[in-house]
Each structure stands twice: as C-alpha cells, then as structure tokens.
Amino acid sequence: MPLDLDWVMAVQANTSAIERRAQTLPGRRSVKKDYQAAWLCKAISLMDLTTLSGDDSEGRVRRLCAKARQPVAQPILEALGMEGLTTGAVCVYHDMVATAVDALQGTSIPVAAVSTGFPAGLSPFHLRIAEIGESVAAGAQEIDIVISRRHVLTGNWQALYDEMKEMRAACGDAHIKAILATGELGTLRNVARASLVCMMAGADFIKTSTGKEPINATLPVTLTMIRAIRDYQDRTGIKVGYKPAGGISKAKDALVYLSMIKDELGDRWLQPDLFRFGASSLLGDIERQLEHHVTGAYSAQWRHAIG
Numbered sequence: 001m002p003l004d005l006d007w008v009m010a011v012q013a014n015t016s017a018i019e020r021r022a023q024t025l026p027g028r029r030s031v032k033k034d035y036q037a038a039w040l041c042k043a044i045s046l047m048d049l050t051t052l053s054g055d056d057s058e059g060r061v062r063r064l065c066a067k068a069r070q071p072v073a074q075p076i077l078e079a080l081g082m083e084g085l086t087t088g089a090v091c092v093y094h095d096m097v098a099t100a101v102d103a104l105q106g107t108s109i110p111v112a113a114v115s116t117g118f119p120a121g122l123s124p125f126h127l128r129i130a131e132i133g134e135s136v137a138a139g140a141q142e143i144d145i146v147i148s149r150r151h152v153l154t155g156n157w158q159a160l161y162d163e164m165k166e167m168r169a170a171c172g173d174a175h176i177k178a179i180l181a182t183g184e185l186g187t188l189r190n191v192a193r194a195s196l197v198c199m200m201a202g203a204d205f206i207k208t209s210t211g212k213e214p215i216n217a218t219l220p221v222t223l224t225m226i227r228a229i230r231d232y233q234d235r236t237g238i239k240v241g242y243k244p245a246g247g248i249s250k251a252k253d254a255l256v257y258l259s260m261i262k263d264e265l266g267d268r269w270l271q272p273d274l275f276r277f278g279a280s281s282l283l284g285d286i287e288r289q290l291e292h293h294v295t296g297a298y299s300a301q302w303r304h305a306i307g
C-alpha cells in the first residue's frame with residue numbers, strides 16, 4: 001500500500017502502560033504444566049534456528065541443519081507423539097546459504113538469509129539490493145533485511161518506505177522480514193511507526209533485532225510491534241508476521257512469548273507463516289526441558305509400577 005503519513009504520524013505509544021503490562025507477563029501462568037511439552041514442541045516448529053557468527057563454517061551449518069531436521073532425540077519425540085518435528089527454518093549469512101540448502105535437501109525446511117549489509121545495514125545501497133538477489137539465487141526462500149535506523153531517528157518515513165519497498169521488490173517470491181533493530185530506535189513510538197511503515201511497504205514479517213544490538217528482543221517492544229500488526233490487519237485485512245530475535249534462550253521465555261501472541265493476535269499467528277523465534281541457543285534449553293518432562297513422566301510410571 002502507499003505510504004500513509006497521516007496514519008504514521010498519528011501513531012503513539014503509551015510507554016508506561018506498555019511497560020506495566022509487560023512486567024505482569026512473566027509471572028502469569030501462561031501455559032498449564034500439562035501442556036508445556038506441547039507448547040515447547042510448538043516453539044520448536046516456530047523457530048528460525050540460527051547461526052550468525054564471523055567464524056561460521058560449512059561444518060557448523062551442516063550440524064545446525066541436522067538439528068533443524070532432528071531437533072530432539074527420537075525417543076523423546078516418540079514419547080511425546082511428535083515424530084517428524086522440525087524447526088521452522090534455518091537462518092544463516094549469505095555465504096552459508098548454499099550449504100544449508102544442500103544440507104536440508106529432502107525436507108520442507110526453508111533457508112533464511114540475513115541480508116542488506118547485516119547487521120548495520122550501511123553498505124552501499126545498490127550492493128545491499130544485490131545481496132538480496134544473490135541469496136535468493138543461492139536458494140534462500142526468506143530474506144531478513146535490516147533497515148536504515150537513521151531514517152527512523154530522523155523521522156524520514158518516506159526514505160524508510162522507499163528503501164523497504166525496493167528491498168521487497170528485490171526479494172521476488174522470497175519472503176522478506178524487516179529487522180527494525182529496535183534497541184537502536186530510541187522510543188517505543190519510533191518502533192510502532194517504523195513497524196507500520198515497513199508493513200505499508202510490503203514486509204511479510206517485522207523482526208525486532210539482529211541479535212547484535214546491546215538490547216534485542218524485549219516484552220515491551222514485542223507488545224508494541226504485535227499491536228501494530230493487529231492494528232494493521234484491522235485496517236487493511238493484511239496479516240503480517242512477527243519474529244522476536246536476540247537473547248531468547250530459555251524455554252520459559254518462549255512460553256511467555258507464545259502466550260502473548262495467543263492473547264494479542266490469536267491462534268492464527270501461532271503458525272510458522274506468521275510467527276518465528278530468531279534464536280541460536282533456545283533449542284538447547286527446550287530440548288533439556290522436554291527430556292526432563294519425558295523422563296519425569298517415566299519415573300512416575302516406574303514408581304507407580306513398582307509400588
């Protein structure tokens with residue numbers, strides 16, 4: 001849709017109310033204990049399993065893809081009735097896309113590539129656009145772009161819209177996630193406005209962070225962005241996805257995020273085409289929790305069986 005500056009400028013964010021609400025969330029009994037294992041398996045299916053390090057190698061990416069294909073030990077999956085569970089995607093730098101595509105052959109797990117000069121997004125614009133095309137040509141089905149934060153900080157919404165629109169076009173059929181780097185945007189009002197402008201310009205997802213900022217995914221930012229997504233859908237009928245990324249490493253945190261999504265956006269957003277976790281270490285903690293859940297259940301049966 002065209003840039004609607006009146007709508008953008010009318011957007012406010014009640015920071016204190018958002019922060020008060022966010023403080024109540026971790027303490028809520030988000031998910032009944034009995035269902036936690038099911039929700040943790042849901043979290044795995046919604047995860048962009050990520051490695052974004054300067055020392056990434058083909059071997060590391062192949063090991064990551066093996067985990068994406070088999071995120072939890074087979075006996076645990078069988079005990080949970082979750083055979084065939086995989087992650088939502090694998091997320092890597094451009095140079096690792098071909099390796100990931102090869103390692104995921106025979107699965108439906110897409111490869112996401114961070115792009116456009118990730119994480120700073122300050123390389124020459126024509127090269128940022130070219131990088132998108134290179135990653136799509138290498139087999140990436142999802143492109144995680146970074147926006148120019150200065151356009152938000154200076155209120156240059158037309159420039160942000162134009163850049164996002166051109167990146168959207170360069171993706172072709174690939175899905176585009178707009179990384180706002182919210183930790184560098186100053187205020188929640190800027191986060192809300194940048195979210196809206198990127199959605200107007202065609203973003204399929206809006207994503208909190210690169211994971212490289214000092215502050216990455218937070219609950220107040222999440223509330224701000226998912227409410228922008230809800231408002232956008234209410235006014236346009238268009239559903240945009242949400243990806244919190246950076247610093248989400250504990251299973252209990254994933255459950256809080258999922259309950260927020262359920263409360264604020266509804267079950268439709270609990271699907272991989274509308275929600276993803278961007279995470280490199282979250283899977284490890286979820287796997288430990290699931291192993292404990294299954295082992296604990298067995299030991300209860302064993303105790304019962306032997307009287």
Ligand SMILES: O=C[C@H](O)COP(=O)(O)O
Nearest residue numbers: 211245246247278279280
């Ligand atoms: O989605 C991309 C992020 O870099 C993942 O951040 P993390 O390593 O803190 O999980």
